[in-house]
Amino acid sequence: MRKRKKDGKGYMDVTKRAKVGTGKLHKYKRGELNKGGIINKYDRVKFNQQSAKYQMASKQAARAEALLQEEAGFIEADEGESTCEVTQYDIANAVDITSAQKFFELKLDKFGPYRVDYSRNGRFMLMGGAKGHVAAFDWQTKNLMCEINVMETVKDVKWLHQETMFAAAQKQWLYIYDNQGVELHCIDVMNNILKMEFLPYHFLLATSSSYGRLTYLDVSIGKRVSCINTNHGRLDVMCQNPSNAIIHLGHSGGTVTLWSPNSQKPLVKMLCHGVGTRAIAVDNSGNFMATAGIDRTLKIWDLRTYKALHSYKVSAGPGSLAFSQRGLLAAGMGNIVEVYRDITKSQITAPYMMHSLSSPVANVQYCPYEDVLGVGHAEGFSSLLIPGSGEPNFDALEANPYQSKKQRQQAEVNMLLEKIQPEMITLDSRDVGKVDVKTLQEQIAEREKIIYLKPEKIEFTPRKRMKGKSKTGNLLRRVEIVKGRQLREEVQSISKQKEKLAKMLQAENTDGAAEVKEEKPFNVFDRFKRKEQA
Template sequence: MDALISRADAIRPVVNNRKGDKSKRGCTPTPSSSQKSQPQADQATSATLTSIQKSTALPRSLRPKSPPPKGIKKHGHITNRRLRLELDRREEQTARAQALREDAALLTEAIGADAGRIEVESEMEKTWRLSQNEIVREVGVEAARQQREYKLDGGPYRARYTRNGRHLAIVGKLGHVASYDWQTGTMHAELQLRETCRDITYLHDHTHFAVAQKKYAFIYDQNGVELHKLKNHVEPARLEFLPYHWLLASIGNTGHLKYQDTSTGQLVASHRTGLGSCHTMTQNPHTAVLYLGHQNGRVTLWTPNQAYPAVQILAHRGGVTGISVDPSDGGQYLATAGVDGLVKVWDCRMWNVVREWATRGGGGEVEWSAKGVLAVASGGTVNTYNPPHNHTPVPSNPHAPPPLYLTHPIPHRPLTSLRFCPFHDVLTIGHSKGLSTILVPGSGEPHFDSTEADPYENRRMRREREVLIDELFHLPRQIAPELITVTGPQPGSLVPPPKVTLSGGEGKTPDVPFARLPRIDRLKVAGKYDVTEEDASDVEDKDGKSGSEDEAEEKEGTGAGGEAKKELKERTKKKMRGKNKAMKRYIRKHRKNVIDPHTIAIRAKLEKQREERRRAILAAKGKESPEDTRKPSVLDRFRREKK
């Protein structure tokens, strides 16, 4: 029987659960004559175990764990057992993560920054002399397959990769759209829209992509079915998707930058740039700030929470044709190309030009790779430059181009798109006759985080990563658009302590944060305090007595005089409550150092009213102010005598 099972490659129980099994009673079973005559029983058992191990997995709680790192802090002084175990578990996880980071740092240092690049034996040899055919012959078989040539009708074409670099979407100007897995050749969708299409981008993954068509922007699924028609995005020319904020941004011929929330379908922001049509846009992957290149040579930086550009620089003497942010240095460097034929590398910390050189053929496209390799397409040639030469200036010749790494001529003009494939040494070039894929050794990032972007992701892993959207709940991994800033704290950092405080005296409260101070104190700290904003009840009398002293006198006073004082005080408070709010608001708005006759007249009027109230209070107390030098009037005869 065992021989038949082994020949059929069937799965049989590892442990015999029969009642007469002697192994359960602790006895060693006696091998039968059939088992002695057939030595294939042990082989069948091993084959069975192997077949089970392929399709099964132990739970995480039962999997063997590596020993924890040494020097982990214990929390034995905590009496609560649940809290003690939780703190120990977190301490162990932190130690393991630190050990993994140290291993990754050692691996990176051992590999070096120039790992994977072409090396020459002498100074006479140049890497740019190598052609793609020579590179393909020297690399492996799998890498050689990545060098391809796509001849398509309907160009010029633009391309876009997913975040993990597995899928590729292309769009032609005449309406040819396709999305496919370029490694396996599996086609997801292919459309013939028969209208002008300007750009394409993937959304959160390859299952959805957006196309900038002639009049509006449209969203399609992986089968090519139209899902949404975005009527707010009129005549879009460029599209960008912010993966951590789930925002689809577009800019086009109307000059309006619009942000669309793809999780809720709402239009988050719409900014009027005021600089005409724009056909160049990119994003900083570290800050999610959009960089726009305009026709007048300006480069502007935009965020959804500001209706004006955060930064505006004059980059070129003509229109900006290409713009890209270096992802290898945290977005510190920016490359621009213009119609004037210049390529400039900017330091975004001080906005200074660190490198500048001229190219042939006028304006072109620029693109940075994950390892800092800069690709420039101008005329009919694509040139690549390695760091740190493209970041460091040459004092003797500031307009000298950096050393050339690789070059590849393409006869099909114009060159309209440059895209580096993530985690691969591949550069995709879009031109009028289709697409060209060339190999640029050392341009791709070899390390990847499987929780962010996994090049080997399958359907089950993608389903685990996806977040189902519910109408009653927001996306848990979606970051609010208000947190996008050019310069500011990173999301998740602690709130800095307040800078402005008001110290208390002896016996008073200690320093109080500026935001919690009363309004009058905040005005005093900011230097914007004005006497016109004082209330009548808080103004001290000219004789040196404050409102609290007046109240004490009212409590001590008796008779008609005290009642008159109290009545006049209450009437004055009720009368002044809420009065002249519009005037005070007007004065607050006109606090500038400007001589305004209307403001001066209002201040004089308020001063006159304040003086009249003071005199009324003194008259009620039975006192006469020595400063009262009012001339007698003809109307005094009509005044009633005081009782």
């Protein structure tokens, strides 16, 4: 197809596609393909075809960015001004009326402090007051779904996979309610729970208890999948890594431990602070972790290397931390909520935004797909506007804020079909697609096995033979012969293996050094050989 150029001279090729920038392309790449070691021509062709396909897929995904409808929010400060001076009232006055309505306060001073949780599509909010007040509502339209008082202490509340059910950790047991506030289940195998995390792709509710127990409940089948005694005492600092479903627990000794339901021991144990850990948060990509200690330090960690990237002294020890979808970190300390931008990228000097409340902050939580930060505090709940925090373009097949009832039901079926088994929770979620290569540790163990190889004990009972041949003496002689032969064979094979290993080790040790020439014994015919040139 040809189309005339704007200036009328010549044609432009409209079938030709616009180039995709490497930066954009990089975002959609799933690792690099390594061509090394393919000798077979057939395999090489196959490999090239495959890599061309991968490349095309990432290109097309990058191209599809042009179709995204929304742009992220922002604050641009004038010269000499700072964004952290902007108050919520300034923002609410500057933006349109629907956005301005997203900044609101709920004064509930009787039952606080409150814990809050947003549903996965960001449409619904759940709050649980420590003195028993539990409420669920559509926070944008302010439509109340239910409001109950459970007449017990409420430690934590969490939506399950959809806005139809939620879990509440009460004084003794865990309860599941539907969105009308009807108690569906009382789970008495999980008691004295302090914090909860829901892993939506695995349908697992992870809970940590005051007795140091980390328990996983599969909410799709209603079974306790795993119960781990962490031996770390009271567990009241907990968060999940959204990219690999690993649970992070913070402890009073300043350590942070990483858990999966498949291991009774922590996968990783990090010493993050010299004093107790107060709060943890992991960002959406799963690469960065923020931890706060009671000594007012806030640290950013790289979870790929487990090394600290930045360390800050803040005004008060943050009691709660949360990463937004676009990487803004919110920290609630005392009466103040601070929000940091680009904290994982570089050392920052000032917060992005600040807001002070009337009472101590209990819980901060970003609303997905909205520029909103929900803050639960002792005297109620505040919904704050944080421009640039939420992902502007949602994927309707993952989470859809505008879904109808039918769509929600359909999504639930799909989620259940795609439920990932808890066995697949590992530090790297791509493990299941990788080739199972022996680790260095396994290789070493295998070698050591050879070094300490010993001939096994030979057991041989001779067969009864014809009359006269099975005299005791004959039998013993036969046993001796067979045993001797087997032993010789075994010793030979062992010594061979050991020789091989020794050669291998030697080759490794010399590694690139000139080969040592083997001295051969002189043969009588060697005199006729041609002399080697120097």
